[in-house]
Amino acid sequence: MAFPLTRHRRLRRTAAMRSMVRETRLSVDDFIYPLFVTHGTNVKEEISSMPGVYHLSLDLLRAEIEAVVASGVKAVLLFGVPDSKDAVGTSAFEENGIVQQATRAVKEWAPDLLVIADTCLCAYTDHGHCGMIHHDRRTGHAEIDNDASLEVLVKTAVSQAQAGADIIAPSNMMDGFVGAIREGLDAAGFEMVPIMSYSVKYASAFYGPFREAADSTPQFGDRKTYQMDPANAREALREAESDVVEGADMLMVKPALAYMDIIRMLKEQYDLPLVAYNVSAEYSMVKAAAANGWIDERAIVLETLTGMKRAGADLIITYHALDAARWLKGE
Ligand code: PBG
Numbered sequence: 001m002a003f004p005l006t007r008h009r010r011l012r013r014t015a016a017m018r019s020m021v022r023e024t025r026l027s028v029d030d031f032i033y034p035l036f037v038t039h040g041t042n043v044k045e046e047i048s049s050m051p052g053v054y055h056l057s058l059d060l061l062r063a064e065i066e067a068v069v070a071s072g073v074k075a076v077l078l079f080g081v082p083d084s085k086d087a088v089g090t091s092a093f094e095e096n097g098i099v100q101q102a103t104r105a106v107k108e109w110a111p112d113l114l115v116i117a118d119t120c121l122c123a124y125t126d127h128g129h130c131g132m133i134h135h136d137r138r139t140g141h142a143e144i145d146n147d148a149s150l151e152v153l154v155k156t157a158v159s160q161a162q163a164g165a166d167i168i169a170p171s172n173m174m175d176g177f178v179g180a181i182r183e184g185l186d187a188a189g190f191e192m193v194p195i196m197s198y199s200v201k202y203a204s205a206f207y208g209p210f211r212e213a214a215d216s217t218p219q220f221g222d223r224k225t226y227q228m229d230p231a232n233a234r235e236a237l238r239e240a241e242s243d244v245v246e247g248a249d250m251l252m253v254k255p256a257l258a259y260m261d262i263i264r265m266l267k268e269q270y271d272l273p274l275v276a277y278n279v280s281a282e283y284s285m286v287k288a289a290a291a292n293g294w295i296d297e298r299a300i301v302l303e304t305l306t307g308m309k310r311a312g313a314d315l316i317i318t319y320h321a322l323d324a325a326r327w328l329k330g331e
Pocket residue numbers: 118120122130171172206207208209210211216278279280281
């Protein structure tokens with residue numbers, strides 16, 4: 001009888017042995033925690049499709065920020081839920097816009113916590129698109145005007161930096177957005193504020209719960225003329241390449257779970273820090289199954305986040321961040 005010469009199981013015999021040869025380690029430093037901020041006082045409204053995620057007014061944001069700091073998570077990503085919308089997304093770039101106010105408050109309460117501002121217009125425009133609308137002269141169809149959108153996005157990014165945002169994260173998928181924002185930030189004296197670009201953002205059904213959270217569902221059409229086709233991989237390299245050339249400091253792939261191959265591709269091609277966005281429906285699916293007692297939430301979340309890191313993500317934006325931070329401490 002022939003016995004195997006190679007015995008993979010030798011290195012799996014004990015917990016200490018497995019720990020010694022473990023290739024990927026999750027750390028609290030990997031996580032970025034998204035928050036939805038809104039006007040008013042005493043608002044803490046749970047988003048029905050995202051249990052544990054809330055709309056928070058600034059007075060109640062403070063306790064949440066203290067919980068983030070206590071968890072050891074180093075960065076929050078701010079999304080605004082404004083009280084007024086118009087065709088050009090004015091509330092996105094006002095000095096007293098909700099994200100601008102929240103940014104100033106967070107930097108005052110917790111100066112060392114990094115504030116990342118999502119730079120987009122969909123929550124601030126009455127039509128719910130990420131850019132400006134114009135009507136094609138020949139067909140009369142409404143279209144997203146790329147270059148007019150860039151001007152508004154630059155104003156938004158500069159106002160966020162003025163409010164004290166540590167990192168600008170443009171998620172709008174207009175062509176040239178990284179270059180335009182870099183130039184605008186530099187001209188306004190913010191040459192040291194990095195850009196975390198949503199480089200590869202797919203037109204995905206996995207954003208459904210977020211659109212309820214941010215009230216940012218497009219009022220007509222969809223985002224397929226600016227966000228990427230989920231069937232494409234090589235195009236992701238072209239998208240990332242322009243962001244690198246235009247001066248992005250970090251690249252992002254979004255969503256994460258169905259796009260692990262894209263995370264790996266970008267990791268192999270580029271040296272910039274790579275971010276994966278573990279998006280809303282990825283969170284909701286876990287929460288729903290866990291609420292039914294069908295899965296072990298803690299094990300599923302840690303395995304999923306480990307998978308994203310193993311695929312190549314250096315950082316993970318996740319609604320599970322505070323839970324995962326606790327679980328990593330063994331709590
Ligand atoms: C804004 C934006 C979206 C998300 C982040 N920034 C929604 C969209 O593009 O429709 C989705 C995040 C999530 O689903 O968790 N453009």
